[in-house]
Structures are given as C-alpha cells and as structure tokens.
Amino acid sequence: MKAAAALLYAPDGYDTSRPRLMGRHAAGAGFLGGLVRHAGFDRLVALTRSADDAAAFRAQLKDLGATVPAETLGDADFHRLAETGCLMLPGPDLSSFAWRRRRGGAAQAFSLVGITHTIASAAAMDSMAEMLVAPVQPWDALVCTSSAVQAAVRRLWQAEGAWLARRTGATRIEGPALPIIPLGVDATALAPDPAARAEWRARLGIRPQDIAVLHHGRLSFHAKAHPLPMFLGIARAAAAAPAGAKVVLILSGWFADTVQRRAFSAMAKALAPDLEIRLVERPETDTKLRSAADLFTLLSDNIQESYGLAPVEALAAGLPVVGTDWDGLKDTVAHGVTGFRVPTLLAGPMGDLAARHDIGLDSYDEFIGGVAQFTAVDVGAAEAAFAALIGDAALRARMSAAARARAVAHYDWQKVIGQYQELWAELARLRADGRGERAARLRGEDPVPRRPDPSALFADYPTRRLTPETRLRLAPGLADAQAAVARITAMAGLSGGAARRELLPAAELFQAALAPLDAGPATAGTLVAGLPPGQAWAVFRALGWLLKIDVLRLEEEG
Template identity: 30%
Template sequence: MKKIFGHIYLFDFSSPFLGRSVADREFITALIRFGSFDEYHFFFESETILKDFQRHFADTIAFYAPNKVKTFPLYKLEEQLATTTYTVFHSSDPLIEKLIYLRSNFTIKEPFAITGYTHTLSSRNLSPGFLLTLLQQPQSCDAIICSSKCGQKVMENIFDTINNSFSQAFHQDIDYKGQLPHIPLGITTESYNKVSKDEARKKLGFPAENQIILSIARLTPSSKMDYYPILDVFSRILHEYPTARLVLAGGLSEEKENYLKELQVYAQQKGITDEIIFCPNFEDSYKHLLYSAADIFISPSDNMQETFGITIIEALASGLPVVCSDWDGYKELVTDGVTGYRVPTIMQKSYDAIDNLSLFSLNPSFIIAQYTAVNQDIMTERLLSLMSNDRLLTEMAENAKRSIVCYDWSQLIPQYESLWSSLKTEALLQYTPSSFSLHFSFYKLFSHYPTYHLEDTTVLSITDAGENILANRQELSINLIIKNFLDFHLLGSLLSNLKEKPLTNADLKARHRNYTQDLVESHILWLIKYGAVAYYEKDFRNNFDI
C-alpha cells in the first residue's frame, strides 16, 4: 500500500527572519529529502502561494523526489480525500481542529492520522482554536507534535485549563485524547562550518583579531528578547576586554525601526557605539558567515513567544559555545557548563491585572517579558570566563559540534515517520468520526520557564546603578509601550527603601501596602531586569542585616 503525505500549504515563507517561516521551510525540505513516502500531496489556496512553494522547493523536488510531489488547488481536497488513501495530514501549526472537521465531515476513502506542530504558544488568538480542537474530539490517532518538552508542558497546561473551565461551566469534560509527542526541530548540520573564521571575517569586513560575540534574532523585544540588558552586559565586558565586538543581527520590520534607533542611542550614551556591529535584515546567504566569524553566541531570550530556539542549534552546529537564558526550550538545547551556559531567569508567579488586560488586544508575552529578568551578573561572568580561557572556549566549541548530531534532519525525519506510521495503524483500528473564547493565565501556563520565581523570602538590595538612578546620575531607558505600565513614584520609593538596607520581598511589599502586591512585585522585577536591584535566594539571608 502506498504511503501518502498530505498537507494544506497556507504559510508564506517570505520572511527569512521569522522562526516559524524558517522552521517550516526547513522541515518540508528535509521531509522531501529524507522521507520515504511514496507521494507528497500539497494543496494550495491560491496561485500566489503555489508559486511561493515552487520558488522555495523546486530544486529540492527535482533532485530528491522528481516524481513524488504532487500539487493540487484546495478545491480538489474533497475529491482527493474520497479517492486517495492517505497516511497522514500534517499541519504546520498546533491547531488541528480544521483537519479533524474535514476528516469527520468529508467522505474519506480510509481513516488517516492528523498531526500538528507547535511553534509560538503565547498568542491569545490560539485559545479559541484549542477549544475548537477539543470540541472536535481528537483521538488516539491524532497528535500535536511538540518542539520542546517545555512546549509540551504548555500544551498540557492549555488543555487542562480549557477542560477545567468547560467542566465547571457545562458539567462535562472535554479531555484531550490525542497524543503530545516531543520531536524537536532540526537543521542540516553539513551546511555549517564550511568557511573558516578568517575567511568569514574578511568577507563580512569584521576585524580579524577581536573577540566577537554574536546574536542572531528578530530585533524586537515584543516577540524575542529585550536588547537593553544585552548592551548593559556588553558594556561591562568592554571594561575587561576593550577590543571585544558585539554583533546584533536579525530581522527588523519597518514598524520596529524606531527600536533599533533607540538601541543605537542607548549604545551611544554608554560609549560603546564603535564596539557594536548592527546587521539588520542581512542577506540569507550571510547567516553562515556570521556564525563562522563569531567566537561566542548569545541569546538571553525573555519572551514566552519563544518555544524552541532554532538559532541555538545553528550556533552549536557552527561550533560556538552558547550563553543563553535558562528559559523555554533553551533548557533542553544547551548543557550548562558543557556546550555553553544557561543564565538564570526570574519572573513573578502571577499578575492577574496583566492576564486580564491581555484580553483587550495587548501583547501579553511582551508585557510579561518586561517583568522577567535574565541575571546580568551571571551572564557577564559566563562570558568573561569563556573570553579569558582559550582552552575552555575550544573545549566547549568541540562539545557544541558533537552535541548537535541528534538535531540533524536525517535523524529526525525517521522519528516523524515512525510516529505517523503508528498513528495510521491506530486510525485503522480505532477511528470513529466525531459526533468559545477562553481565558488563559500566562503565568500559570509558563510557570516552569524561569529558574526562580520571586518569593516572599527573596532578598533584594540596591545596586550601584540603582543608587545612580536614585541620585539622578543615570537615566532609565524605558520602552515606550511599557512606560504606560510603570509607576515612577513607586519605582523611586522601592529604590529609596532598599538604599536604607537590603529587604526581603515580603518586607518591601509591606512598606507599600497602598499598592497591590502584584504591582509592587512587577516593579521590583523591572528594576532587577534593568540592573537597579539585585536579588538573592533565601540561602543568602544570613549575609544581610535584615
């Protein structure tokens, strides 16, 4: 019997900097190259999307599967389902309710498996789709494949939240009965390390002798990470290594150009403009050169939008030690002290006002990211330890390259095919046709992301930067969006209280009972994020007079 893969191709791969765009394009390329299906059927809503598909995949198809790939207009889908025996229909996102609907309501020649894949899981727009997915009753022959175990946990939290809400309202459970297997994204490892460091720097016009720290990511705090703390850390690095260079490369949309200008102004204020190389919207062909030219890769992501971290495995494949935040799927990609370092993160346990206000067209993952801190001191220490020890740098670089074998697409596609085969068997044995806006707490869904939560026992102290801010010797750099969420009187009061002596979080909140406790904690974390306040876990309490 033929094995046939089905996919409704709706995605636009025009952006080389959108993580999902890159991941989906690489997945389809790898599937065609390494897969063992007899046929691959792709359905298109428009001619424009078909041409986009052909532009990206024509060469791959011609070389690896010239007679296996078939394309159809979307209106042919019903006919194909009635006449073709499909193994699986795969969606490039986790919302599989539409595929379940068409399987249940169209005439099908034979039951087939349905799978989706997780990318960003922090969008409020997903909640109605997940409710519909549960209402469509996924079965044991269906799966939402998770790129990371952290993402897998978020999916479990999402379905538990929906089921609990539905059960309370309607006295009926709508449990998710499908599967949530974990299969990571991949890369083609042979594409990396093809250019020497010297050659790459020469082509890019980078200095030959300087130590280069590289970041490749969307240049936006709203869906990736806040770059102000990176500049703060790099400023400290330059005190020890004044010839170091920081390369910030990535996609930049027109509406985010002001953010880049803000970063450039901030760099100028700190006197580090000449040591930073900005590479917005670089040519796709430059990516491998950037990796080859660098010594260390950094990615202190603080945003729930991140689920996996494709640039992390690209950097590892390029032989770069990675210094990243201890956050999301990064936890699974970087072995701390072996292939790089994971820097501790901290966020508050909950903030009901943000969760509730996010119903009104806010970007909750960005707002929460502004109250999530990556430890600047430890990040600085980890970078300096690599920059000062060539032997350690070389050892981690070799470890990085060895660690990445399991993320090669040639190893991953067989895992997908094994899953699809077992799901197809389940569909043949068990399938029966299937006979609402919800509200999530992001803090609950992503509670396992940070290294620490801000506890009542957490000890807080003012830093030199905080004292400078309090004395008006240093200005705060504030994103225009978050500015509306900050109480400047509260910020000043928090710093003033901590200037007297270190306090526990509980004691500091007790001094500000005229504010909600959530508000106080969010402002404490914002001050931690920007280096004005330092935090210590309860084991350090004896070191302070509190």
C-alpha cells in the same frame, strides 16, 4: 518509501524571502527541505487551496532539488488524504480540520499533526483550547518544539478542561498527543568554514586575535530579547579579553521598524559606550556569517519565543552559546557543555495584561511587550558567562566541538525527520487498532481559561518565579534607595528601557518600596508590605523589571 504524510501548503508557511521573516517561516522551509532530502517518500503530496498555491509548491520543491513527483490535492480531494495517512499542518489548528474530517466520514481515515510556534497569541491559545471540544482523536498529535511549550499547553488545557467540566458536567476531557520534536537545521550547510571566517572578519574589521560575539535574528526589545543584559554583560566581560585582543559584538538581523532601530542604538550608547559593535542587516541569505564569530548569544526573555532556532543554528556552526534558561533553550543548550544558560525570572501577576489583550485594548505586541517588561535576565550571570568564554580560548574550543557534535546528533534534519517518521508510524498503529476517542479529566483553575495570567501560564519558561519570599538586595554600585530611584528614572526615560512605561508604578512608590533595602537584603513581600493594597501588586511585579534593569539582584548572586 510510500508517502506517509501530506502537507497543508500555502506559501506563507514556507516562504523565507519575505521582508518580515519570522521563526515559523524558517521552520516551515527547513521542514520541507528536510522532507526532500531525508524522508525517502515516493512522492511529495500537498493539500492546497488554490492553483497558485499548487504551482508555488511545485516550484519550491524544484528549487530544493526534489527528484520525486509532486502531487497536489484540492479541496474536493480532501478524502484522498487517507492515501497518505496523515496531514501535516504548519501550525496548531487541528480543530477545524478535525471537524472537516468528521464531516467526510471515518475519523480513522487519516491523522492530523500540528506544530507549535509561538503559543502566546490569542489565535494560538484559541486553537489549542478548541482541541478539547473538537473531534480530535487519539491518533492525532500537536508537536511541541520544547518541553517548556508542552508544559504551557498542558496548563492551558487544565484550565479549559476544568471550565468544561463545571459547565457541562463532562468527566473525561482530553486533547491529542503532545510529543516533543525539536526544529531542525541543515548541519552540513552550517558547518564552520575557515575561508568564510577570514572573509567576513576582514569585511567587518575584526582581527584574528579579537573575540567576536554574534547575535542573530529579529532585533526587537519587546518581541524577541531585550538587549540590556547582552550589552551590559559583554561590555563588562570585555575586561577578561586577552592582552591585545578586543571584543566585538556582531548584531546580525533586521529591525521591525525605526523605533526598534533607535532603541537599540540608544541603549548601546548608554549601556556599552566602549563596546565595538558591527551591524549586519538582513544577512539571512548568507549562512557563513556565523563562521566569523567565536561565540553566539541570544538572551531571550519573551513569551513570543517558544524554541529558538538561531541558537541551534549556532550550535551547528560550532559556536558556544550564551543563552537564557528560557523556553526551548532549556532543551537545546547543554549548560556547561555547549555553552551557558543564564537564569531568568518571571514576575506577576499579569492577569490584567491578558484581559486587556483579550478585549482588544492592547495589541499582541503590547501584550508580549508588557510580559517581557516584567521578565528579568540575570545580568551578573550573563557577565560571568561571557567572561568565561571571552577569557578562555581552550574552553571555547571544547564547547565549540561539543556544540557541533550535539547539533549533528540531535538537531540535523535527518534526525528530526526520523522522529516524525516514528510519530507517523505510531499514529498509524493507533488508527489500525480501532481504538475510540479518548478523553481525560483535566484539572486547574482560571477565571478566563483561554486568556490566563501569562505569569502563570508560562511558569515553566524561567528559572524561577518571583515570590513574596524571594530575597532581594540593591545591585552593586547603588548606595541606597535614592540612588536606585535615580537609575530607575534614567532607564524609564531611555528609549526601549521600558516597553510599557504606563505599567510602571510612580517613582514615589518605588522609593517607598526600596527604602528597607538601605538596611540590607529583604524579601519581596517585605518591600510591598507597607504599600496601599491597590498598588502593592503593581509594585510587586515591577520588582521583576528592577531585576531586569540591574537595580536589584537576588541575594544569593555574587
């Protein structure tokens, strides 16, 4: 098959040997390997910016076992992309290449296809907003890795489009196509391995009858997944283990810094002192560690996340997944079939966080850490999911088989590359049809469209949003508001308990807001009704943090 797409290649987008490994690096390397194995191209083409990058491309293809020629194009060869018909970008920056294509002549010469990774950063939001004013064409596309991401991109475009309409009087505003294509995995390489299972469990001191829960990835309470619901849920669910068996949590991954390391250690000791934990750092070169586990968990609560590759790798390894009902996990984890999705809740407003990040007062880490602080994972539902799998070997076996089958059928790179080939063919058809640039009116309001309130932009990530009508009650074990405030104070003082303590209201405000719960459940609106208007909003969104740390529960929870 003639090459149907060229890659924009720089080692940063495809290198997994780096010390600070991110999901986009693993995704890029996986995509390149998938092309080598499954695309069937007569050659593999890359647009590179330097001789060193061209050499790195050829070297990486050799390492991947490519048997077809590698061809690299420099800046002066940009027009030759018409020979392949498409340029694949490792991120969402279609706009700059669309302008460059326009300068070169016919916009129908080739298509541009970008992909979303995180869409929470200022740079990513700017790239997506620019698509509405750049010469992006109907035969271009921004691939969304999940339905939640697609919804967020559309919401951002609605706000930006409304501003453009008012500012310029434009009546047709439209971006590129937004197909949903998941990230893939090498299902063959991730297949369960009994020998590796025995070896790893012996190495970690896990007996055959024990139940091992694996958490793999970056270990970050502010930028990946706060470990509180995992520690509490597994520790409490350990009581469901069969007689003679113990539950072991395998923390596999890497800490960004010593702050994260200390925080995880402190929270584990405070929240799950009796839970046995094995730490395996930087195991990314050994895919067989997954074979040691009986189930996998990632209780993501962060807008930095957009897909969640680790849970899909776990499915391919035949592991039932306890994940959150959040971003890409909504698409990949079939609730009750391949695992369980734990409900999430997003509080707000957070327009101040968007503004502080926009003007440089808060770093990106501070921004996403602030949003995560007011995002709650249902601790009770997490406990129930862990208990169900820990206590029922037959359920684990059924979900294991279903997980492996789902990964092979939907997420193996052979299937995913096939979806890309279908997309490239459709875009080529649109180019051949000669249709002009399209635009459609987009609606929506936001004071600063490119820096919207994250609690509105990411409304499709959680199970539900906190509203004034949401009914709340004190969590089990808390007799009254005074006891609740004592727990709040303890959690706020715990390293990692609150990523942005300065955003929390004073203890006196919490005491006043929670007092009505002494008499029984009440709505969120009732709890803040008597507070000063200038402080009520801050307490309202902080209710999300109280749900997060298991001070509050939704009334309908068991």
